[in-house]
Amino acid sequence: MPQSDHKLIEAFQQGDEFAFVALYNRYKGPVYAFCAKMLLDRAVAQDVMQETFVRVYENRQRLMKVGSFKSWLFTIARNQCLNNLRRSKRHTKFDETAADVQVFDGETPFARLMKAEQVELVNRFLNELSPEYREVLVLREYQNLSYDEIASVTRNTVSSVKSRLFKARRKLGQFLQPWVEPEGDHPDAENPDSEPEPHHKPVLRRVS
Amino acid sequence: MTESNDGYDPMKKSSEARRTKTMCADRHFERLLNLYVDGELPSGEQAELFAHLSMCAACRAHFNVLLAFRLVSRQETFVVPPATDEAVFARIDRLRRAPRSVLHRVSERRFFGGQIHGRVSFRSALLAAVVLIVFGLAVRPNPTPDATASTYHVTETVIDDGALYIIGPGVTVEGKRLGR
Numbered sequence: 001m002p003q004s005d006h007k008l009i010e011a012f013q014q015g016d017e018f019a020f021v022a023l024y025n026r027y028k029g030p031v032y033a034f035c036a037k038m039l040l041d042r043a044v045a046q047d048v049m050q051e052t053f054v055r056v057y058e059n060r061q062r063l064m065k066v067g068s069f070k071s072w073l074f075t076i077a078r079n080q081c082l083n084n085l086r087r088s089k090r091h092t093k094f095d096e097t098a099a100d101v102q103v104f105d106g107e108t109p110f111a112r113l114m115k116a117e118q119v120e121l122v123n124r125f126l127n128e129l130s131p132e133y134r135e136v137l138v139l140r141e142y143q144n145l146s147y148d149e150i151a152s153v154t155r156n157t158v159s160s161v162k163s164r165l166f167k168a169r170r171k172l173g174q175f176l177q178p179w180v181e182p183e184g185d186h187p188d189a190e191n192p193d194s195e196p197e198p199h200h201k202p203v204l205r206r207v208s
Numbered sequence: 209m210t211e212s213n214d215g216y217d218p219m220k221k222s223s224e225a226r227r228t229k230t231m232c233a234d235r236h237f238e239r240l241l242n243l244y245v246d247g248e249l250p251s252g253e254q255a256e257l258f259a260h261l262s263m264c265a266a267c268r269a270h271f272n273v274l275l276a277f278r279l280v281s282r283q284e285t286f287v288v289p290p291a292t293d294e295a296v297f298a299r300i301d302r303l304r305r306a307p308r309s310v311l312h313r314v315s316e317r318r319f320f321g322g323q324i325h326g327r328v329s330f331r332s333a334l335l336a337a338v339v340l341i342v343f344g345l346a347v348r349p350n351p352t353p354d355a356t357a358s359t360y361h362v363t364e365t366v367i368d369d370g371a372l373y374i375i376g377p378g379v380t381v382e383g384k385r386l387g388r
Contacts, residue, residue, distance in 0.1 A: 020300075024296065028288050028293070029286055029287075029288060032286050032288050032292075033284075033286035036286055046288070046289065046292045046295075049288070049292065049296075050292060050295055050296050050299065053296050053300075054296065054299050054300060054303070057300050057303065058303065115280075115283055118280045118283075119280060119283075119284050121280075122277065122280050122281070122284075140246065141277065141278060141281040142281050142284075147246070147248070162242075165242065166238065166239065166242045169242060169274060170238070172273060172274070172277055173269075173270045173273045173274070176273045176276065176277065177269060177270075177273055180269070180272050180273050180276050
């Protein structure tokens with residue numbers, strides 16, 4: 001049975017290095033995912049993730065003073081990402097070749113290609129978003145954090161988090177709507193004779 | 209996803225023209241929809257949302273987008289490369305082996321034996337240095353006489369006749385005799 005974060009932190013503070021390894025193994029994936037979607041560059045995300053865990057190791061004596069290890073960890077990662085974005089002005093470029101999708105047994109190459117295309121489309125959208133909208137959307141959709149947890153990570157109020165998240169989703173709707181497979185009741189359905197626009201392809205629902 | 213030959217950019221097309229069509233004007237239902245997607249909408253309010261969804265095509269389309277985005281976000285995988293794991297533990301190992309260097313990190317500097325914790329910015333350090341220099345110049349003591357250099361004070365003295373003067377050896381006395 002996996003140990004709780006609290007017990008691992010206690011053991012880590014008492015000098016148990018294996019406890020740190022357990023915490024690292026538990027959170028390296030989420031932190032890496034968060035950094036990758038914030039920075040849109042997996043190589044840089046690896047560096048930022050590395051720096052995040054080194055800081056956790058250095059500041060281990062402060063661990064008990066914070067309420068939630070997960071929130072504290074994401075706060076460090078978020079600050080590192082924002083510093084990195086500020087330094088490199090990385091808003092305008094992202095790694096288009098880094099789309100890495102889960103492969104299921106029996107999945108056709110076409111389905112895999114469609115998934116990669118979807119990931120790239122989502123990355124294009126995230127690249128358009130400013131970091132303050134991007135962070136709440138990534139923390140909610142990719143990390144499944146609650147409003148309270150996001151507020152704790154971003155040092156904001158819950159109402160501010162909701163406001164930013166809802167606005168980000170509004171932008172998401174405006175951006176992705178043309179790519180979502182139209183249904184009978186899609187707004188375009190009111191003009192069925194119209195020619196489909198070039199590149200207006202419903203990529204987002206084919207592999208669902 | 210790439211730009212086509214006719215100069216059409218799918219990024220720019222992103223629904224500027226259809227923006228008004230895709231969004232429901234009622235922000236109340238947009239809020240309900242978001243809360244529902246996040247699992248935060250009380251069951252008592254769900255009926256109101258579903259009734260609206262059954263009538264509003266724009267909200268249904270927005271709902272589909274949110275679900276599609278969630279599907280994509282759940283399908284993307286993030287595997288930390290083994291080289292990154294090794295790099296993390298190598299750095300931590302270096303920290304553990306060289307605790308003195310850890311203390312020299314800016315964030316870990318301690319003053320007065322750890323009684324005062326804090327970071328010293330370059331500006332503060334520069335200001336302190338300037339204050340010390342100015343203070344040092346202000347209270348600078350008088351220069352001490354150099355033992356190797358000879359200093360002679362020439363004093364003109366009027367010597368009166370008739371008195372007794374004792375003059376040490378090696379001292380030359382020059383003066384003009386006053387007429388009486």
